[in-house]
Amino acid sequence: MKKGNNLTRLLAAGPGDSDQITAAMSFDEIRRVLCNAFTAAFPNTKGDIWDVYPDHCIISDGNGNLFEVPYTIDENGKVVTGDMAKVRKQVDYIAIPAASHLLSAAGNKDNPDYGYKWHIRILEPGPD
Secondary structure, X not given: OXXXXXXXXXXXXXXXXXXXXXXXXXXXXXXXXXXXXXXXXXXXXXXXXXXXXXXXXXXXXXXXXXXXXXXXXXXXXXXXXXXXXXXXXXXXXXXXXXXEEEEEEOOOOOOOOOOOOEEEEEEEOOXX
């Protein structure tokens, strides 16, 4: 698989509302249909489907390259894919808010304002 391959040759789709068919299918069913389409189009490739999203999937070519492939599925379960683009996996670590723990309500239980103030303990200081 190379960047720029047009995978629309996989299967010709008929008329229909692909949003309805993909909404009615589980991601496992969508993955199976995509897998069958890619296997038929590239029978000698040892690639795999890494991730499936509502409108695209991430596939591997078996040689360490990843590609994003947009797809639609018609009401007959036929797959139409768009041009794939080579991608790389990226993980972003972001700061999380400070962690705290509510200990107990402050004040006298007989006071009508009881429960509006609380004792808290900051477990991990950080940005809010």
